[in-house]
Amino acid sequence: MRARQKRLLLVAIGMVLLLGAVALVLSAFRENLVFALTPSDVRAGKAPQGRTVRLGGQVVPGTLAREADGLTVRFVVTDTAENVDVHYRGVLPDLFREGRGAVVQGALQADGRFVATEVLAKHDENYMPPEAAHALEAAHRAATTAVRP
Amino acid sequence: MIVEFGHFALVLAAVMALVQAVAPLVGAARASYGLMVLARPAALAQFGCVVIAWGCLTDAFVRADFSVRLVANSAHSTTPLIYRITGVWGSHEGALLLWVLSLAAWTLAVCLGSRRLPLVFAARVIGVLGAVSTGFLVFMLATSNPFVRLLPAAGEGRDLNPLLQDPGMIIHPPLLYMGYVGFAVAFAFAIAALLGGRLDAAWARWARPWTTLAWVFLTAGIVLGSGWSYYELGWGGWWFWDPVENASFMPWLVGTALIHSLAVTEKRGAFRGWTVLLAIGAFSLSLLGTFLVRSGVVSSVHAFAADPARGSFILVLLVLVIGASLLLYAWRAPRLGGGGHFGLLSRETTLLGNNVLLLVVAASVLLGTLYPLALDALDLGKISVGPPYFEAVFVPLMAPVVVLMVVGPLLRWKGEAVRALRRFVPGAVMALVLGALGVLGVSRAAAVGWPGWRTALGLGLAAWVAVGCVQLLWERIKPPRVSLPPAAWWGMWLAHFGVGLFIVGATLVGSLQSSLDLRMRPGESADFAGYAVRLVQVDERSGPNYDALAATLDISRAGRPVAVLHPEKRFYRTIGMPMTEAAIDVGLFRDLYAALGEQLPGGDWIVSLHDKPFISWIWAGCAMMILGGLLAVVDRRYRRGGRRR
Numbered sequence: 001m002r003a004r005q006k007r008l009l010l011v012a013i014g015m016v017l018l019l020g021a022v023a024l025v026l027s028a029f030r031e032n033l034v035f036a037l038t039p040s041d042v043r044a045g046k047a048p049q050g051r052t053v054r055l056g057g058q059v060v061p062g063t064l065a066r067e068a069d070g071l072t073v074r075f076v077v078t079d080t081a082e083n084v085d086v087h088y089r090g091v092l093p094d095l096f097r098e099g100r101g102a103v104v105q106g107a108l109q110a111d112g113r114f115v116a117t118e119v120l121a122k123h124d125e126n127y128m129p130p131e132a133a134h135a136l137e138a139a140h141r142a143a144t145t146a147v148r149p
Numbered sequence: 150m151i152v153e154f155g156h157f158a159l160v161l162a163a164v165m166a167l168v169q170a171v172a173p174l175v176g177a178a179r180a181s182y183g184l185m186v187l188a189r190p191a192a193l194a195q196f197g198c199v200v201i202a203w204g205c206l207t208d209a210f211v212r213a214d215f216s217v218r219l220v221a222n223s224a225h226s227t228t229p230l231i232y233r234i235t236g237v238w239g240s241h242e243g244a245l246l247l248w249v250l251s252l253a254a255w256t257l258a259v260c261l262g263s264r265r266l267p268l269v270f271a272a273r274v275i276g277v278l279g280a281v282s283t284g285f286l287v288f289m290l291a292t293s294n295p296f297v298r299l300l301p302a303a304g305e306g307r308d309l310n311p312l313l314q315d316p317g318m319i320i321h322p323p324l325l326y327m328g329y330v331g332f333a334v335a336f337a338f339a340i341a342a343l344l345g346g347r348l349d350a351a352w353a354r355w356a357r358p359w360t361t362l363a364w365v366f367l368t369a370g371i372v373l374g375s376g377w378s379y380y381e382l383g384w385g386g387w388w389f390w391d392p393v394e395n396a397s398f399m400p401w402l403v404g405t406a407l408i409h410s411l412a413v414t415e416k417r418g419a420f421r422g423w424t425v426l427l428a429i430g431a432f433s434l435s436l437l438g439t440f441l442v443r444s445g446v447v448s449s450v451h452a453f454a455a456d457p458a459r460g461s462f463i464l465v466l467l468v469l470v471i472g473a474s475l476l477l478y479a480w481r482a483p484r485l486g487g488g489g490h491f492g493l494l495s496r497e498t499t500l501l502g503n504n505v506l507l508l509v510v511a512a513s514v515l516l517g518t519l520y521p522l523a524l525d526a527l528d529l530g531k532i533s534v535g536p537p538y539f540e541a542v543f544v545p546l547m548a549p550v551v552v553l554m555v556v557g558p559l560l561r562w563k564g565e566a567v568r569a570l571r572r573f574v575p576g577a578v579m580a581l582v583l584g585a586l587g588v589l590g591v592s593r594a595a596a597v598g599w600p601g602w603r604t605a606l607g608l609g610l611a612a613w614v615a616v617g618c619v620q621l622l623w624e625r626i627k628p629p630r631v632s633l634p635p636a637a638w639w640g641m642w643l644a645h646f647g648v649g650l651f652i653v654g655a656t657l658v659g660s661l662q663s664s665l666d667l668r669m670r671p672g673e674s675a676d677f678a679g680y681a682v683r684l685v686q687v688d689e690r691s692g693p694n695y696d697a698l699a700a701t702l703d704i705s706r707a708g709r710p711v712a713v714l715h716p717e718k719r720f721y722r723t724i725g726m727p728m729t730e731a732a733i734d735v736g737l738f739r740d741l742y743a744a745l746g747e748q749l750p751g752g753d754w755i756v757s758l759h760d761k762p763f764i765s766w767i768w769a770g771c772a773m774m775i776l777g778g779l780l781a782v783v784d785r786r787y788r789r790g791g792r793r794r
Contacts, residue, residue, distance in 0.1 A: 032538035036531035
């Protein structure tokens with residue numbers, strides 16, 4: 001009987017700890033999800049202000065501009081339907097180019113600017129980041145369905 | 150011609166693998182000696198065929214034969230010879246061939262090292278390995294044949310991705326794959342035990358060195374990958390919780406649980422079903438890792454353009470392996486029998502606790518890695534789960550693991566009275582004092598008040614490990630004991646100590662690191678982290694297949710020169726891709742890391758500087774874990790103990 005009680009105690013302690021661990025994992029998970037949005041989503045007000053989100057799309061050619069300090073850059077990300085101004089301070093990844101796909105992570109400000117903390121780099125020249133490809137595709141789909149009666 | 154010969158060898162390898170799978174397994178089921186002895190020759194023949202195929206492909210790369218599609222896609226006539234040879238595994242098809250080659254090599258090792266095992270058992274192990282090999286060879290031949298010709302032949306190749314043209318890339322994939330595939334051996338041992346319905350201490354003794362060796366390879370592969378991303382990606386980070394990193398880290402976590410569970414199975418006969426389940430789990434996660442990386446489903450720094458059809462094939466393979474082995478487990482596991490009993494305060498309890506915690510960590514990493522994929526596949530939106538999630542989960546869950554890791558070896562098997570805990574009091578007090586001193590040191594060095602609970606926790610745990618290791622060593626060698634502990638014990642000790650070093654490095658680099666992005670004109674100086682950094686000049690330089698701009702940075706401290714760094718910006722001619730090549734001054738207590746950014750209109754340069762205190766301790770800690778694992782593998786006990794009973 002004693003050995004059995006011991007085992008029961010062990011199992012009970014284990015279960016309580018395990019439940020605690022699961023609760024920790026799930027709450028951390030909920031707090032740290034980063035949603036990937038398209039410029040149309042942002043314009044439609046789907047981006048929670050101040051919370052970190054990812055924005056994917058194409059960098060509009062001719063919009064990349066540097067501030068006087070040389071480190072702060074501005075560019076426009078588009079999904080062909082809507083545009084979002086992005087501000088970023090730091091070194092751009094090697095493969096960042098105007099006219100190409102890009103994914104930026106950051107938060108939308110009250111004045112409508114998107115302040116990026118990270119511009120994601122990709123490893124392959126001919127490769128479109130999935131988030132960016134998705135944004136362009138979604139805008140294209142929306143445009144074609146809107147035309148139909 | 151040689152290419153066709155290689156292709157033929159690959160087909161023949163698939164046939165041999167099928168023979169190696171079917172004959173011994175059927176032979177073992179029917180107790181047919183004639184079929185079972187076929188296992189070794191078939192495995193040998195399969196190994197030979199795969200090596201020939203490998204040799205032929207390497208030859209095509211060395212000759213830069215652009216009539217082979219793979220060569221045309223990932224080599225160029227100006228690619229340095231060494232990167233043409235390693236370029237063999239720089240692509241999807243080549244990487245799969247490497248996977249199969251590692252599996253064949255492991256199988257060969259098992260064939261040679263299993264002569265003392267009962268024939269039925271060895272036949273089953275080799276048979277299961279043959280089945281896995283068959284699956285992968287068929288996969289290769291069906292969807293990703295490396296020998297496909299390109300007609301008409303290309304005049305020139307497209308060169309290897311510049312990120313892969315690096316010494317780290319030469320050895321990182323082979324080591325990682327040796328680790329992944331090594332768990333196939335543990336898996337085969339587990340399946341053979343289930344098929345035979347016998348799992349005892351002798352079984353665990355056979356399985357242990359193989360599993361530990363696989364773990365060593367996997368650890369080395371992960372560390373090299375991490376080191377590679379540290380110096381090659383130019384961001385100064387060493388771990389990004391990137392899906393592909395996670396893909397290799399999950400089997401590592403489960404594999405770590407497995408090598409400890411095997412210890413209990415060997416010494417105490419307990420945890421039998423659990424050990425088998427972990428072996429299945431570790432290998433399944435290795436397959437999942439291969440799937441995640443090779444199918445291109447993950448969006449990550451490793452995400453090269455890939456073909457989803459291949460993904461579905463691996464997915465089917467994955468489902469087959471997991472499904473079949475779990476079914477077998479459900480059917481046969483009750484036969485394995487339970488283990489010895491143990492008390493609440495015993496080494497078994499701590500090992501069990503750590504096993505469960507490691508699995509919870511692995512599960513949480515799995516959740517963070519797969520959930521975004523599942524949502525995307527179901528078209529429910531795109532999300533990503535970044536480092537904040539993994540850090541929030543990993544640190545609190547691993548902290549008790551580290552605490553128990555020190556307690557476990559100091560406790561006896563079977564159980565002790567509660568007063569045994571008194572032995573830990575001096576160590577705990579010392580760890581607290583040392584940890585507090587460390588926190589004080591950090592807050593002075595970083596000139597902040599309270600450096601954060603994570604720093605305090607990390608330093609406290611590291612101190613606890615260090616003190617615990619000293620105590621463990623003392624209790625093991627204190628008089629009147631005369632004999633020195635065996636190699637496996639030293640291996641355990643070293644690996645645990647390595648964890649302590651690793652924690653120091655990971656904690657301090659996290660809390661003390663600093664970085665600065667600067668705009669600099671040649672000749673200009675700047676202050677950074679107590680150093681004076683002067684951009685002397687930026688020169689043009691040309692390599693075999695790239696042109697580079699190389700900066701010269703003079704770094705001095707209080708007027709004394711410290712280092713001269715040459716970070717580069719390379720432009721690979723064929724592939725048209727720019728690359729940042731960081732320069733690092735490596736030190737025992739800090740790395741200075743510099744990367745060259747773009748040139749601004751007007752001639753200024755962007756320079757990124759990073760100060761990385763104690764990052765070498767991370768590598769040193771991992772090196773000790775690897776060395777510890779190797780010591781455990783070579784312990785004489787396993788060679789003596791493998792005798793037939």
